[in-house]
Amino acid sequence: DAGVTQSPTHLIKTRGQQVTLRCSPKSGHDTVSWYQQALGQGPQFIFQYYEEEERQRGNFPDRFSGHQFPNYSSELNVNALLLGDSALYLCASSPGDTDTQYFGPGTRLTVL
Amino acid sequence: GEDVEQSLFLSVREGDSSVINCTYTDSSSTYLYWYKQEPGAGLQLLTYIFSNMDMKQDQRLTVLLNKKDKHLSLRIADTQTGDSAIYFCAEGGSTLGRLYFGRGTQLTVWP
Numbered sequence: 001d002a003g004v005t006q007s008p009t010h011l012i013k014t015r016g017q018q019v020t021l022r023c024s025p026k027s028g029h030d031t032v033s034w035y036q037q038a039l040g041q042g043p044q045f046i047f048q049y050y051e052e053e054e055r056q057r058g059n060f061p062d063r064f065s066g067h068q069f070p071n072y073s074s075e076l077n078v079n080a081l082l083l084g085d086s087a088l089y090l091c092a093s094s095p096g097d098t099d100t101q102y103f104g105p106g107t108r109l110t111v112l
Numbered sequence: 113g114e115d116v117e118q119s120l121f122l123s124v125r126e127g128d129s130s131v132i133n134c135t136y137t138d139s140s141s142t143y144l145y146w147y148k149q150e151p152g153a154g155l156q157l158l159t160y161i162f163s164n165m166d167m168k169q170d171q172r173l174t175v176l177l178n179k180k181d182k183h184l185s186l187r188i189a190d191t192q193t194g195d196s197a198i199y200f201c202a203e204g205g206s207t208l209g210r211l212y213f214g215r216g217t218q219l220t221v222w223p
Contacts (some may be wrong), residue, residue: 004154006149035115037176041212042116043155081122092211099143099204099210103155 001022002027004093004104012110013081021076021107025093031055032074033101034066037088050096078109086111116213118201125222130188132217134201137182141203144177145211147184149198159188160198188219196221 003022013019025032035043039101045058049068063079072093078085088108092101113201115137124130136144142163147155161168161175161184168175174187198216 031209033211040215042202042215043211045212047211048209057209063145067186092155099209099211100145100157100160101204102157103147105154 004040004091004109005101006089006091006104008107009109010108014112015056015081016029017081017084017111018077018079019081019109020089021089021109022049022073023076023079023093023104024073025091026102029093029095030072031094031096032068032072033094034076035090035092035103037059037090037106039087046076049105051084081111083111085109100109114201115213116201116212117151118199118217121210121218121220124191124221126127126191128191130184130186130189130191130219130221131196131220132186132199132201133166133182134186134214135182135210136184136201136203137214138203139179139182143204144184145200145202145204146173146175147200147213149200149216156202191219191221193223195219195222199203 008050015102020057033048034046037043045055053067090106091104145160146158172189176185200216201214202211204211
C-alpha cells in the first residue's frame, strides 16, 4: 500500500518565479492538506482540499493556491516567489471524516 | 490562534526512558498527536490520543494526557539510537482539518 507521495524531492527557483508541487494521497484517502515547514520550526497549515474544493485555509497570502483533481491528487502553486518561501513543503492525506493525517516525504524548495 | 509548546532538546542514554512533554491551549481539541521526523524526511505518525482518554500505550510508547492542565507527554521505553529524531506534538479537531504543531523536540540518544 503506497503512502503519500510528493514530487519533486528538491527544487531550486529564483525570486519572482512560480512553482508547482504535486502530491498523491494514500490509497483510500480523499482529503489533502498542505503545510510549510521552515527550518527549525513546526509545520504551518497552508490549506486543505476535499471534494476538489478548498475547505479551509491558514494564514498564507493569495500567492499560495492549490487544486485537487478527481483522483484526489493535489497541486500547490506559489507565485512571485520570495526568499522567505524557502522551506520544506509537506503534503498530508486523510479520510474525509477524520483529522488523522499521514504525511509525505516533502518537497524541499530553495528560493535564491 | 492555538499554541503548542514543547521543550526544544532532550538527551538520554541508550536503554533509558525518554519523556517528551507538550502543552497546548485549545481545550476543544479532539485529538492530540505525536509525529516523528528524521533528518531530511517527512513526518511519521507515531500515535495519537482522543481527548477523552487519559493514557494510551502502544508497544514502547506511552501517551499521557492531562486535559485539565492541557499537558501531553510521550514516554519512549528502552530508548534506542534509532529513536534519535525530532518529535512533534500536534493538536487537531477544534478546527476541522488543520493540525497545530509545536516546534518539535530534538531527541538525542547516546550509546
